[in-house]
Amino acid sequence: MRKFFTLAEMKKSLLMAVWFIFLTFPIMVVRVNPIYKVVEWRWQNLVLVGVSAFFLSFLWRYFLAYKKPAPAKSPLETSARKGKLSELQRHPAARRAGIFLAATLAVAFPYIFSTYQVNIMTTALIYVVLGLGLNIVVGLAGLLDLGYVAFYAVGAYSYALLNFHFGLSFWVCLPIGAAMAALFGIILGFPVLRLRGDYLAIVTLGFGEIIRLVLENWNEFSKGPSGIAGIPRPGIVGVEMSLNTSSIFLYFLMIGLALLTILVVTRLRNSRIGRAWIALREDEIACQAMGVDKTKTKLTAFALGATWAGMGGVIFAAKTTFINPASFTFLESAIILSIVVLGGMGSIIGVIASAFILILLPEYLRAFSEYRMLIFGAVLVIMMVFRPQGLISNVRQTYRFKGLQEENKEGDIK
Amino acid sequence: MEYFLELFLGGLTRGSIYALIALGYTMVYGIIELxxxxxxxxxxxxxxxxxxxxxxxxIMGFGPITILILAMVxxxxxxxxxxxxxExxxxxxxxxxxxxxxxxxAIGMSIFFQNYVLLAQTSDFLPFPSLLPELEFLEPYAFIIRSSEVFIILTTLVVMVLLTLLIKFTRIGKAMRATAQDRTMAMLVGVDVNRVISTTFIIGSSMAAIGGVLIASHIGQINFYIGFIAGIKAFTAAVLGGIGSIPGAVLGSLVLGWTESFATGYISxxxxxxxxxxxxxxxxxxxxxxxLGKTTTQKV
Structure with a gap:
């Protein structure tokens, strides 16, 4: 480990401070009012930038040197370098205790905290489901989807429109919304089957934008930018619910859906189709040579991924009781993708953890509400620089032979 | 016919701006696949x-030409x-x-920059002074083409020619082509890859800045969000032409510009x-x- 307060390091940091002062000068210091033709000089910002750049550059270099050299390249190597967290994850007693703790907390939550907190938690749970859904497409099948929010919009609008025109209830619309989203997943899937990574990314992004723009401009169909209001919250037949109970009901509904998602996604991952997805992600050609139907595998990934977004959308519409196209922008897709990547691609616990962090962090940062998106952007960059494999890196399914454990230090036979 | 010409030139202007931004995307992609x-x-x-x-x-009272040059630089x-x-x-x-x-x-950086400008400056649209001089001989044709459009098209043309010369004939251009082809091999023959990547970012950014100044003085207003839309469009253009290919980016941008111009002019x-x-x-x-992208055969 190098020493970090030597003269040379000081000099480097000083240089950084000067560079950042130069860099931020026009935007941070000068503010012009073009109408009144007044220039406002904010010299105090100059000092602020200089001092923070000086100290942050120390931290930056320290952590960069601290970061383990040569990060893993493929998931195979990742599984060899297990963190303490995943070690803990494997320990049965710790696991049971963790699940018990989480369950108690989840059940008690709405009775301890206010409705406001419950609503935030419901939102976070919606993002857990969205993250797990996108995890199928990006994490397991390796198809980079930048327009995932389109399916979310399809789900939300399915419920809103079916309810508005035909008066269909939430419970009828939930499967319909999911099915509609799956259908759109297949519609998107077909043209992009032949595309490679980044072409796929831009087409999915375009698809997401097309859906949003159509919703925004087709006034007769979707009421345009003003959106649809007065969407009923879900209920049980014959039970009148106050706003408070209804939030709690929605919260438990969401817990149920999240559990269902976790169950289905775990089972899917270890199933025949799940293994086909992972094989497709690792090597498309080898996968085809082994007799995996590429078309079918990719389409199921898109359809099954979209299904969860559709359900999430229906619940989102029911929760906010008002939707408009502004809720389904690219930023939303980017946030969901960040959840998947920050959590550790393919890792289910990681995705859940990062969904909570990424959604709750901006909510509780409301004290600095102006700065929260700035911090969000910075967190994404910092996370990627210092921990590109995500919070909890994915552990590949491995077989253990007890007798071999002494010889093989990793304890895993791949 | 006049309407067609107007749309054609409008599309060309749009395409030129897209091209200036798309080149940055495509060059960076060509070299580090990002x-x-x-x-x-x-x-x-x-x-x-x-x-x-x-x-x-x-406010300090400089002349328009000085302002234009200093602002651009x-x-x-x-x-x-x-x-x-x-980078x-x-x-x-x-x-x-x-x-x-x-x-x-990159997405994080994008969100960060948007909010940085939003917080340090303002979220409102700011009026942008028209820095480009008016050309008098174009007065009779004002309904077809504005003089700012002429400037945009000409500047883009000059920038394209300069970029082509840079990539074809200079040492750094050669190093860039080598790095794009095979980074490891380029390193082995002594190309300073880090420098090449930095240079690519600098060239791409300078073209984006030129595009930004031109379009802002053409449209007349800016806010912190303009970069996002333009960026997505330019990226679309780069992919349309075949990402990683420099002539492809220009062609893709022009095609995209014309598509938008004609579709909005004739349809909706x-x-x-x-x-x-x-x-x-x-x-x-x-x-x-x-x-213009090459379909590479994947070898096993």
């Missing part, structure tokens, strides 16, 4: 710097500085990690972006590697 989502933000920062410089100089300098710094902070430490990590980092202006993306999907179905 979709630099924050590239549009560099363009926005260029436009903001120009606005700030121009306003300050205007400083916008380019600052955009390059931002592009360079961004060092957000992408360089990620050189050897998975494909998705730099992409997320509400669905401008829908046409752009729909067209992209259509092209990619029939040519999965873009218009």
């Amino acid at each position: 979709i630099n989502f924050a590239h549009g933000e560099i363009y926005m920062i260029g436009a903001f710097t120009a606005l700030i410089v121009a306003s300050v100089l205007n 400083l916008a380019v300098v600052y955009s390059c500085a931002y592009g360079f710094t961004m 060092k902070i957000a992408y360089k430490p990620l050189r050897h990690s998975t494909r998705l990590a730099p992409l997320i980092s 202006s509400d669905y401008e972006d829908v046409f752009a993306f729909g067209f992209l999907v259509l092209i990619l179905i029939f040519r999965p590697a873009g218009l």
Whole structure:
């Protein structure tokens, strides 16, 4: 480990401070009012930038040197370098205790905290489901989807429109919304089957934008930018619910859906189709040579991924009781993708953890509400620089032979 | 016919601006296979710097030509500085990690820059002074083409020629082509790859800044969000032409510009972006590697 307060390091940091002062000068210091033709000089910002750049550059270099050299390249190597967290994850007693703790907390939550907190938690749970859904497409099948929010919009609008025109209830619309989203997943899937990574990314992004723009401009169909209001919250037949109970009901509904998602996604991952997805992600050609139907595998990934977004959308519409196209922008897709990547691609616990962090962090940062998106952007960059494999890196399914454990230090036979 | 010509020239102007930004995307992609989502933000920062410089100089009482030159130069300098710094902070430490990590980092950078400008400046639209001089001989044709459009098209042309010369005939251009072909091999024959990557970011950023200043003085207003839309469009253009290919980026941008211009002129202006993306999907179905992209055979 190098020493970090030597003269040379000081000099480097000083240089950084000067560079950042130069860099931020026009935007941070000068503010012009073009109408009144007044220039406002904010010299105090100059000092602020200089001092923070000086100290942050120390931290930056320290952590960069601290970061383990040569990060893993493929998931195979990742599984060899297990963190303490995943070690803990494997320990049965710790696991049971963790699940018990989480369950108690989840059940008690709405009775301890206010409705406001419950609503935030419901939102976070919606993002857990969205993250797990996108995890199928990006994490397991390796198809980079930048327009995932389109399916979310399809789900939300399915419920809103079916309810508005035909008066269909939430419970009828939930499967319909999911099915509609799956259908759109297949519609998107077909043209992009032949595309490679980044072409796929831009087409999915375009698809997401097309859906949003159509919703925004087709006034007769979707009421345009003003959106649809007065969407009923879900209920049980014959039970009148106050706003408070209804939030709690929605919260438990969401817990149920999240559990269902976790169950289905775990089972899917270890199933025949799940293994086909992972094989497709690792090597498309080898996968085809082994007799995996590429078309079918990719389409199921898109359809099954979209299904969860559709359900999430229906619940989102029911929760906010008002939707408009502004809720389904690219930023939303980017946030969901960040959840998947920050959590550790393919890792289910990681995705859940990062969904909570990424959604709750901006909510509780409301004290600095102006700065929260700035911090969000910075967190994404910092996370990627210092921990590109995500919070909890994915552990590949491995077989253990007890007798071999002494010889093989990793304890895993791949 | 006049209407057609107007749309044609409008599309050409649009396409030129897209091309200036798309080149930055495509060059960066060609060299490190990264979709630099924050590239549009560099363009926005260029436009903001120009606005700030121009306003300050205007209040100090400088002449229009001095303002134009100084604003342009400083916008380019600052955009390059931002592009360079961004690469060092957000992408360089990620050189050897998975494909998705730099992409997320780029999205983070993009969100960061948007909010940085939003907080340090303002969220409102700011009026942008028309820095470009009016050409008098174009007066009779004002309904077909504005003089700012002429400037945009001509500047883009000059920049394209300069870029082609740079890439074809200079040492750094050769190094860039070598790095794009095979980074490891380029390193082995003594190319300083880090320098090449930095240079690519600087060149891309300077073109984005030029595009930013031109379009801002053409349209007459800017805010912190302009970079995002322009960035996505330019990226679409780069993919349309075949990402990684420099003539492809120019062709893709022009095609995209014309598609938007004609579709809005003849069909409906509400669905401008829908046409752009729909067209992209259509092209990619029939040519999965873009218009000029090479279909590489994957070897096992």
